[in-house]
Amino acid sequence: MLAGSRVAEVGKECATPFQLQSRRTSAESQQVCERPPTLESKMTENHLRRPAVEAATGLSRSSLYSMMDREEFPRPIRIGKRAVAWPQSAIEAWLADRPASTGGK
Structure with missing residues (x-):
């Protein structure tokens, strides 16, 4: 997986220590794990x-x-x-x- 990419998991908590943000869609609630910017992503x-x-x-x-x-x-x-x-x-x-x-x- 690329640095800075998002991983969406429906109906369960994020299993990683990264920042958790809640987002609502029209049909269901999704939790999205976002990774903070890394040195690798800044160097691109x-x-x-x-x-x-x-x-x-x-x-x-x-x-x-x-x-x-x-x-x-x-x-x-x-x-x-x-x-x-x-x-x-x-x-x-x-x-x-x-x-x-x-x-x-």
């Missing part, structure tokens, strides 16, 4: 290296680092001794927060 997020970030944002390297200095762009995380990358979710959130273009008017 994609990370983007600088060239991919440049392509996704349309910004140059100098613009990225200048914006990071002004705290206008998320900072990367260290993924190795000499390597950094940006979580894809951070880049997507930054792009979503950008104002829409007015077409130069």
